[in-house]
Amino acid sequence: MLFLEIRKKLTSFELNVQLKAKNEIVILFGPSGSGKTTILNCIAGLATPDSGTITLNNIPLFKSKKECVPIQKRNIGYLFQDYALFPHMTVKRNIYYGAREQEFVHQLVQVLEIGHLMEKYPRQISGGEKQRVALARALATKPQLLLLDEPFSALDQHIRQECQDELLRLHQTWNIPVIMVTHDYQEAQKMADRIYKINKGQVSEEIKSNFSQ
Structure with a gap:
């Protein structure tokens, strides 16, 4: 299980989010520039929050800038x-x-x-x-966790649907948390067990979905 509660000052706003993911597909949905990719980068260790906590399977990945697990050790x-x-x-x-x-x-x-x-x-x-x-x-x-940053956005509609189905099938086989960024709500509905709507660095709404197959 992933748990995240972080703050990070960005150019136009402050990222201030709390979210969780069990062995499910969680979608970060929202417009471009709302902080979705920054959230992924903080989880992966490519960006460092100003404050907060990130834990994966009860193991702290980030507690402070002095207590931060390196990228290569986060699995x-x-x-x-x-x-x-x-x-x-x-x-x-x-x-x-x-x-x-x-x-x-x-x-x-x-x-x-x-x-x-x-x-x-x-x-x-x-x-x-x-x-x-x-x-x-x-x-x-x-x-132990898979992060996907708009993985299907460059594909045509037919190939995109095939790859979405592939990911859903793989998730049933390898039952780990998946955090996926998209700004396509139809895709979010199809893929998600849980949707977090992100707007200007904040979670504006959390939706538990039954759309995933």
Whole structure:
């Protein structure tokens, strides 16, 4: 379980949020520039709150600027909006980068149906294929939490729906908390067990959803 209660001064407003996530898909929904990605970055350790607490499975990740677990020790998977695949590495090397167990990676490759891509480079595969590869890489470390920053925004509607269904299926298999950012409310309704509406750094509304399949 993730619990977060943080404050962080940003350029136009102060981020001041409290949220929690069990083994469920939690959506951060709101307009661009409302602080959603900053929340993910604080959880991942890429940004540091000014004050507050972040705990994952009762282990403190952040209690103060002096009590802050380094990024590499947080055991969190992060799928960036642009996927951030290493262009000079093959798909296979991208996925195995930081992986813990070869058999588990082999299982991921089968589930995501990307075995035929393993010797290709990111420039040689489609957007939907990149999304699946990036998701495999994020899960290959066996994270205790998965963060997704608008992972489907660059895909066309058909591929986006396929990838949404893929994530829902994977979440049933690997039952860990997932925090996903989107500004598409239809997507939020489809994916979420819980939706936090974020506006100018604050949670304006929390919705428990029954839309996830």
